[in-house]
Amino acid sequence: MDKKKIGREDFEALIKGEKDIMPYIEMDPAAGTYSVFGVRTASNPNYLVKAIYEMYEANLDKKLAVQAVRKLFRSVGMGSVGLQNLLKKFGMDLKPADFLMLVFKLQHQQGWGAPFELVEQGEKRIIIRAKQTFESQVMKDWNMAVCGIHQGWIEGILIAATGKNWFCLHTKCHAKGDDVCEFVADQVESSWKFKAQAIVRGDSAITEYIEHKPLEGKIKLIDDPVVMMPRFIFTSMMNSLKKTMGEMPAGGVNYRAYTDMGKENVEHYKKMGITNPNILADMAFAFYSQMGWFRIIKTEWNEAAKTKTMTLEHTVESEAFGSTGKNVCFCTAGLLAGIVESAFGIKVQGREIKCRSKGDEHCVFSITNKPEKPE
Numbered sequence: 353m354d355k356k357k358i359g360r361e362d363f364e365a366l367i368k369g370e371k372d373i374m375p376y377i378e379m380d381p382a383a384g385t386y387s388v389f390g391v392r393t394a395s396n397p398n399y400l401v402k403a404i405y406e407m408y409e410a411n412l413d414k415k416l417a418v419q420a421v422r423k424l425f426r427s428v429g430m431g432s433v434g435l436q437n438l439l440k441k442f443g444m445d446l447k448p449a450d451f452l453m454l455v456f457k458l459q460h461q462q463g464w465g466a467p468f469e470l471v472e473q474g475e476k477r478i479i480i481r482a483k484q485t486f487e488s489q490v491m492k493d494w495n496m497a498v499c500g501i502h503q504g505w506i507e508g509i510l511i512a513a514t515g516k517n518w519f520c521l522h523t524k525c526h527a528k529g530d531d532v533c534e535f536v537a538d539q540v541e542s543s544w545k546f547k548a549q550a551i552v553r554g555d556s557a558i559t560e561y562i563e564h565k566p567l568e569g570k571i572k573l574i575d576d577p578v579v580m581m582p583r584f585i586f587t588s589m590m591n592s593l594k595k596t597m598g599e600m601p602a603g604g605v606n607y608r609a610y611t612d613m614g615k616e617n618v619e620h621y622k623k624m625g626i627t628n629p630n631i632l633a634d635m636a637f638a639f640y641s642q643m644g645w646f647r648i649i650k651t652e653w654n655e656a657a658k659t660k661t662m663t664l665e666h667t668v669e670s671e672a673f674g675s676t677g678k679n680v681c682f683c684t685a686g687l688l689a690g691i692v693e694s695a696f697g698i699k700v701q702g703r704e705i706k707c708r709s710k711g712d713e714h715c716v717f718s719i720t721n722k723p724e725k726p727e
């Protein structure tokens with residue numbers, strides 16, 4: 353089969369709508385090849401799209417699964433840099449919005465949903481809209497904004513086209529019953545603060561920002577180095593301290609050490625530009641929870657007693673110790689106290705008042721204002 357020579361005039365005709373991709377499709381079933389514009393491609397079966405969404409949903413809720421799909425397709429979108437280089441070679445320098453529209457025209461004609469309409473284009477904001485997308489049809493039964501594929505794609509394409517960071521909101525979705533699928537892309541700073549706040553708001557899970565290079569022995573969580581450690585480190589540490597100083601003092605030492613750790617953690621967030629005390633505390637709670645330390649069931653505030661009560665499920669220590677007949681969560685109590693102290697700039701006393709290891713349903717912690725003692 354002859355390879356068609358693709359040139360500038362082909363793309364120009366396509367952009368103008370004078371041609372479609374049909375003449376540029378080459379299919380050779382015997383060789384198992386299918387190319388469009390000389391680039392190898394393949395069909396996008398519904399079941400594959402569904403499987404991707406469901407793979408993420410197995411570990412996340414639906415909303416976060418859509419975000420994980422978005423991250424995956426951001427990388428796919430960034431691959432459009434190849435097309436951009438080709439166009440540049442032809443002397444075509446498209447504006448970011450026009451480049452985005454060209455990519456989606458090619459996608460649409462290959463079966464990825466309805467054609468897009470350019471609603472608004474500015475240097476820092478681009479809005480596009482389609483009647484529906486491919487994934488909004490495939491994932492319709494989720495009955496929510498599902499178009500993570502397009503969100504990520506749009507971000508990736510615009511990153512490739514501009515070299516700057518873009519964040520795309522999916523403001524309307526066919527799958528949740530809206531009349532169109534609408535996407536609002538904004539050029540934004542990709543800062544630590546921006547990502548951390550997305551985690552606290554529940555728009556991202558920390559897994560989106562874990563950079564794990566197992567062969568190099570490195571893990572980073574939003575640019576900060578972290579380590580994984582086995583949960584039994586808590587029983588090991590406690591037993592070792594108990595041997596040297598006795599059980600009560602050992603609990604006290606752990607409490608102190610983790611108070612300091614909680615404080616330092618919040619100080620780090622402050623250095624990253626977070627100032628609101630409630631966000632600081634929520635951020636620390638969200639991070640530790642998503643790192644596997646506990647799940648927060650509820651938080652209550654008693655104004656008269658100036659006491660915060662936190663009910664946690666599967667704290668790291670109660671899970672590590674199992675049933676012991678007594679409270680074991682000294683580290684967690686210290687951690688929570690340290691977070692609140694540093695976030696709100698006050699002195700507090702953290703105490704575990706119910707513990708799973710003692711036989712209670714959950715671990716419950718009270719964090720109370722500690723009046724300044726006269727020196």
Ligand SMILES: [Zn+2]
Nearest residue numbers: 488499525533
């Ligand atoms: Zn949609």
Ligand SMILES: [Zn+2]
Nearest residue numbers: 681707708715
């Ligand atoms: Zn406990």
